[in-house]
Amino acid sequence: MVYLTRQEHFNAAHKLYNPNWSREQNEEVFGACANENWHGHNYNLYVTVKGEPHPETGFVFDVKKLSVIINEHVIKHLDHRNLNLDVPFLAGKLCSTENLAIAIWNQLLPHIPSGVQLHSIKLYETPRIYVEYFGKQA
Protein backbone atom coordinates (compact mmCIF):
# COMPACT_ATOMS: atom_id res chain seq x y z
CA MET A 1 0.00 0.00 0.00
CA VAL A 2 1.30 3.44 -0.94
CA TYR A 3 -0.01 6.79 0.26
CA LEU A 4 -0.18 9.57 -2.33
CA THR A 5 -0.74 13.20 -1.34
CA ARG A 6 -1.74 16.24 -3.37
CA GLN A 7 -1.34 19.70 -1.86
CA GLU A 8 -3.71 22.52 -2.78
CA HIS A 9 -4.45 25.89 -1.21
CA PHE A 10 -7.24 28.43 -0.94
CA ASN A 11 -7.69 31.84 0.67
CA ALA A 12 -10.95 32.52 2.45
CA ALA A 13 -12.74 34.65 5.02
CA HIS A 14 -14.65 33.19 7.95
CA LYS A 15 -15.66 33.71 11.54
CA LEU A 16 -16.33 31.39 14.42
CA TYR A 17 -19.78 32.16 15.66
CA ASN A 18 -22.57 30.07 17.15
CA PRO A 19 -25.88 31.73 16.21
CA ASN A 20 -27.61 30.12 19.20
CA TRP A 21 -25.39 32.05 21.60
CA SER A 22 -25.29 35.70 22.60
CA ARG A 23 -22.54 37.88 21.18
CA GLU A 24 -20.95 37.94 24.65
CA GLN A 25 -20.81 34.16 24.83
CA ASN A 26 -19.40 33.96 21.30
CA GLU A 27 -16.68 36.45 22.17
CA GLU A 28 -15.91 34.61 25.38
CA VAL A 29 -15.53 31.23 23.64
CA PHE A 30 -14.14 32.24 20.23
CA GLY A 31 -12.30 35.46 21.13
CA ALA A 32 -10.99 37.43 18.16
CA CYS A 33 -12.20 34.67 15.80
CA ALA A 34 -15.78 35.81 16.46
CA ASN A 35 -15.13 39.29 14.94
CA GLU A 36 -18.45 40.05 13.24
CA ASN A 37 -16.91 41.42 10.04
CA TRP A 38 -14.84 38.27 9.47
CA HIS A 39 -11.13 37.62 9.27
CA GLY A 40 -9.28 35.26 6.95
CA HIS A 41 -6.64 32.68 6.26
CA ASN A 42 -4.43 31.09 3.64
CA TYR A 43 -5.56 27.50 4.00
CA ASN A 44 -3.25 24.68 2.90
CA LEU A 45 -4.95 21.41 2.06
CA TYR A 46 -3.32 17.97 1.82
CA VAL A 47 -5.46 15.20 0.36
CA THR A 48 -4.02 11.70 0.76
CA VAL A 49 -5.25 8.62 -1.13
CA LYS A 50 -3.92 5.10 -0.78
CA GLY A 51 -3.65 2.03 -2.97
CA GLU A 52 -1.26 -0.24 -4.82
CA PRO A 53 0.79 1.15 -7.72
CA HIS A 54 -0.75 0.07 -11.01
CA PRO A 55 1.54 -2.43 -12.78
CA GLU A 56 1.33 -0.60 -16.13
CA THR A 57 1.70 3.03 -14.92
CA GLY A 58 3.44 2.72 -11.57
CA PHE A 59 0.78 5.13 -10.24
CA VAL A 60 -1.47 4.67 -7.21
CA PHE A 61 -3.62 7.26 -8.94
CA ASP A 62 -3.02 9.88 -11.62
CA VAL A 63 -2.19 12.85 -9.38
CA LYS A 64 -3.24 15.31 -12.08
CA LYS A 65 -6.72 13.74 -12.02
CA LEU A 66 -6.71 13.98 -8.22
CA SER A 67 -5.89 17.68 -8.54
CA VAL A 68 -8.77 18.19 -10.98
CA ILE A 69 -11.19 16.42 -8.60
CA ILE A 70 -10.04 18.53 -5.63
CA ASN A 71 -10.28 21.75 -7.63
CA GLU A 72 -13.70 20.92 -9.07
CA HIS A 73 -15.36 19.79 -5.84
CA VAL A 74 -13.48 21.77 -3.17
CA ILE A 75 -11.17 24.62 -4.20
CA LYS A 76 -13.47 26.31 -6.68
CA HIS A 77 -16.17 26.52 -3.96
CA LEU A 78 -13.84 27.83 -1.23
CA ASP A 79 -11.13 29.99 -2.81
CA HIS A 80 -11.64 33.74 -2.38
CA ARG A 81 -14.95 33.06 -0.69
CA ASN A 82 -16.58 33.70 2.67
CA LEU A 83 -16.91 30.25 4.24
CA ASN A 84 -19.89 31.26 6.39
CA LEU A 85 -21.87 32.93 3.59
CA ASP A 86 -20.89 31.55 0.21
CA VAL A 87 -20.45 27.78 0.43
CA PRO A 88 -23.53 25.53 0.07
CA PHE A 89 -21.80 22.49 1.58
CA LEU A 90 -20.94 24.47 4.74
CA ALA A 91 -24.41 26.01 5.18
CA GLY A 92 -25.57 25.74 8.78
CA LYS A 93 -22.19 24.45 9.99
CA LEU A 94 -19.77 26.12 12.38
CA CYS A 95 -16.77 27.10 10.22
CA SER A 96 -14.03 25.61 12.39
CA THR A 97 -11.06 23.96 10.71
CA GLU A 98 -12.30 20.64 12.12
CA ASN A 99 -15.70 20.94 10.44
CA LEU A 100 -14.12 22.22 7.24
CA ALA A 101 -11.89 19.13 7.03
CA ILE A 102 -14.88 16.81 7.49
CA ALA A 103 -16.87 18.72 4.87
CA ILE A 104 -13.96 18.49 2.39
CA TRP A 105 -13.76 14.73 3.00
CA ASN A 106 -17.49 14.39 2.33
CA GLN A 107 -17.20 16.48 -0.84
CA LEU A 108 -14.38 14.33 -2.22
CA LEU A 109 -15.40 10.82 -1.17
CA PRO A 110 -18.05 10.24 -3.89
CA HIS A 111 -15.57 11.30 -6.59
CA ILE A 112 -12.64 9.05 -5.67
CA PRO A 113 -12.72 6.17 -8.18
CA SER A 114 -12.65 2.49 -7.25
CA GLY A 115 -9.19 1.01 -6.91
CA VAL A 116 -8.01 3.84 -4.70
CA GLN A 117 -9.18 4.90 -1.23
CA LEU A 118 -9.40 8.31 0.37
CA HIS A 119 -7.08 8.13 3.39
CA SER A 120 -6.94 11.56 5.00
CA ILE A 121 -7.59 15.27 4.84
CA LYS A 122 -4.95 17.44 6.45
CA LEU A 123 -5.92 21.09 6.60
CA TYR A 124 -3.69 23.95 7.77
CA GLU A 125 -5.50 27.10 8.89
CA THR A 126 -2.18 28.80 9.72
CA PRO A 127 1.38 27.47 9.55
CA ARG A 128 1.00 26.58 13.23
CA ILE A 129 -2.53 25.14 13.33
CA TYR A 130 -3.81 22.13 11.42
CA VAL A 131 -6.31 19.31 11.70
CA GLU A 132 -6.42 15.81 10.24
CA TYR A 133 -9.46 13.71 9.39
CA PHE A 134 -9.41 10.04 8.45
CA GLY A 135 -13.11 9.50 7.84
CA LYS A 136 -15.58 7.80 10.12
CA GLN A 137 -13.64 5.32 12.21
CA ALA A 138 -15.18 1.84 12.38
Place this chain on the structure above:
Amino acid sequence: MQKRVSVYRKEHFNAAHRLHNPAWSAEKNKAVFGLCNHENFHGHNYELIVKVTGAIDPDTGYVIDLKVLSDLVKELVIDRFDHKNLNLDTAEFKNLNPSAENIAVVIYELLKPRLGEQYDLQIRLYETERNFVEYPVQ
Protein backbone atom coordinates in the same frame (compact mmCIF):
# COMPACT_ATOMS: atom_id res chain seq x y z
CA MET B 1 32.81 54.50 12.34
CA GLN B 2 30.18 52.35 14.04
CA LYS B 3 29.10 49.25 12.17
CA ARG B 4 25.56 49.33 10.79
CA VAL B 5 23.55 46.12 10.98
CA SER B 6 20.00 45.18 9.94
CA VAL B 7 17.84 43.34 12.46
CA TYR B 8 14.52 41.72 11.63
CA ARG B 9 11.37 40.92 13.56
CA LYS B 10 8.80 38.56 12.08
CA GLU B 11 5.15 38.81 13.07
CA HIS B 12 1.86 37.67 11.56
CA PHE B 13 -1.79 38.60 11.45
CA ASN B 14 -4.89 37.00 9.93
CA ALA B 15 -7.38 39.29 8.25
CA ALA B 16 -10.23 39.50 5.77
CA HIS B 17 -10.24 41.96 2.87
CA ARG B 18 -11.43 42.60 -0.65
CA LEU B 19 -9.97 44.67 -3.45
CA HIS B 20 -12.50 47.18 -4.67
CA ASN B 21 -12.40 50.61 -6.27
CA PRO B 22 -15.66 52.39 -5.38
CA ALA B 23 -15.18 54.80 -8.31
CA TRP B 24 -15.53 51.90 -10.76
CA SER B 25 -18.54 49.86 -11.88
CA ALA B 26 -19.07 46.34 -10.53
CA GLU B 27 -18.06 44.98 -13.96
CA LYS B 28 -14.80 46.91 -14.05
CA ASN B 29 -13.93 45.89 -10.48
CA LYS B 30 -14.50 42.26 -11.40
CA ALA B 31 -12.51 42.60 -14.60
CA VAL B 32 -9.49 44.15 -12.84
CA PHE B 33 -9.51 42.45 -9.43
CA GLY B 34 -11.10 39.09 -10.36
CA LEU B 35 -11.73 36.78 -7.41
CA CYS B 36 -10.15 39.30 -5.03
CA ASN B 37 -13.16 41.58 -5.59
CA HIS B 38 -15.61 39.01 -4.19
CA GLU B 39 -18.18 41.03 -2.25
CA ASN B 40 -18.32 38.87 0.89
CA PHE B 41 -14.54 39.20 1.34
CA HIS B 42 -11.83 36.55 1.53
CA GLY B 43 -8.76 36.43 3.74
CA HIS B 44 -5.10 35.74 4.31
CA ASN B 45 -2.48 34.82 6.86
CA TYR B 46 -0.24 37.84 6.45
CA GLU B 47 3.42 37.42 7.40
CA LEU B 48 5.19 40.63 8.26
CA ILE B 49 8.94 41.15 8.40
CA VAL B 50 10.09 44.42 9.92
CA LYS B 51 13.69 45.31 9.08
CA VAL B 52 15.46 47.93 11.19
CA THR B 53 18.93 49.12 10.21
CA GLY B 54 21.22 51.11 12.48
CA ALA B 55 24.52 51.24 14.30
CA ILE B 56 25.37 48.78 17.07
CA ASP B 57 25.10 50.44 20.46
CA PRO B 58 28.49 49.79 22.10
CA ASP B 59 26.91 49.55 25.57
CA THR B 60 24.37 46.82 24.72
CA GLY B 61 25.62 45.26 21.51
CA TYR B 62 22.12 45.87 20.11
CA VAL B 63 20.96 47.82 17.07
CA ILE B 64 17.56 47.89 18.78
CA ASP B 65 16.12 45.79 21.59
CA LEU B 66 14.05 43.25 19.61
CA LYS B 67 11.59 42.92 22.48
CA VAL B 68 10.96 46.68 22.25
CA LEU B 69 10.54 46.37 18.48
CA SER B 70 8.19 43.40 18.90
CA ASP B 71 6.06 45.31 21.43
CA LEU B 72 5.90 48.29 19.06
CA VAL B 73 4.82 46.13 16.08
CA LYS B 74 2.23 44.40 18.25
CA GLU B 75 0.84 47.70 19.56
CA LEU B 76 0.76 49.56 16.25
CA VAL B 77 0.14 46.82 13.68
CA ILE B 78 -0.97 43.46 15.04
CA ASP B 79 -3.56 44.74 17.54
CA ARG B 80 -4.96 46.93 14.76
CA PHE B 81 -5.22 44.34 11.96
CA ASP B 82 -5.28 40.82 13.45
CA HIS B 83 -8.63 39.04 13.11
CA LYS B 84 -10.09 42.13 11.50
CA ASN B 85 -11.72 43.00 8.23
CA LEU B 86 -9.26 45.49 6.72
CA ASN B 87 -11.96 47.21 4.65
CA LEU B 88 -14.59 47.48 7.38
CA ASP B 89 -12.80 47.49 10.72
CA THR B 90 -9.78 49.75 10.19
CA ALA B 91 -9.57 53.53 9.77
CA GLU B 92 -6.49 53.18 7.53
CA PHE B 93 -8.36 51.39 4.73
CA LYS B 94 -11.70 53.19 4.87
CA ASN B 95 -10.67 55.03 1.69
CA LEU B 96 -7.64 53.05 0.58
CA ASN B 97 -7.65 49.74 -1.27
CA PRO B 98 -6.05 47.13 1.05
CA SER B 99 -3.68 45.67 -1.52
CA ALA B 100 -0.46 44.17 -0.15
CA GLU B 101 1.37 47.23 -1.52
CA ASN B 102 -0.85 49.68 0.36
CA ILE B 103 -0.79 47.60 3.55
CA ALA B 104 3.03 47.65 3.53
CA VAL B 105 3.10 51.45 3.10
CA VAL B 106 0.54 51.90 5.90
CA ILE B 107 2.59 49.68 8.24
CA TYR B 108 5.73 51.68 7.44
CA GLU B 109 3.96 54.93 8.20
CA LEU B 110 2.56 53.59 11.48
CA LEU B 111 5.97 52.42 12.69
CA LYS B 112 8.40 55.03 11.35
CA PRO B 113 7.44 57.95 13.63
CA ARG B 114 7.84 55.75 16.71
CA LEU B 115 11.33 54.59 15.81
CA GLY B 116 14.31 56.83 16.52
CA GLU B 117 15.63 59.04 13.68
CA GLN B 118 18.82 56.97 13.69
CA TYR B 119 17.04 53.93 12.24
CA ASP B 120 16.16 52.97 8.67
CA LEU B 121 13.00 50.92 8.34
CA GLN B 122 11.89 48.50 5.65
CA ILE B 123 8.69 46.46 5.55
CA ARG B 124 8.29 43.12 3.80
CA LEU B 125 4.75 41.78 3.76
CA TYR B 126 3.71 38.32 2.57
CA GLU B 127 0.07 38.07 1.54
CA THR B 128 0.61 34.44 0.57
CA GLU B 129 3.75 32.31 0.48
CA ARG B 130 4.18 33.31 -3.14
CA ASN B 131 3.05 36.94 -3.14
CA PHE B 132 4.98 39.51 -1.16
CA VAL B 133 5.93 43.17 -1.31
CA GLU B 134 8.60 45.48 0.12
CA TYR B 135 8.53 49.16 1.07
CA PRO B 136 10.43 51.42 0.79
CA VAL B 137 12.36 50.36 -2.27
CA GLN B 138 16.12 50.32 -1.76
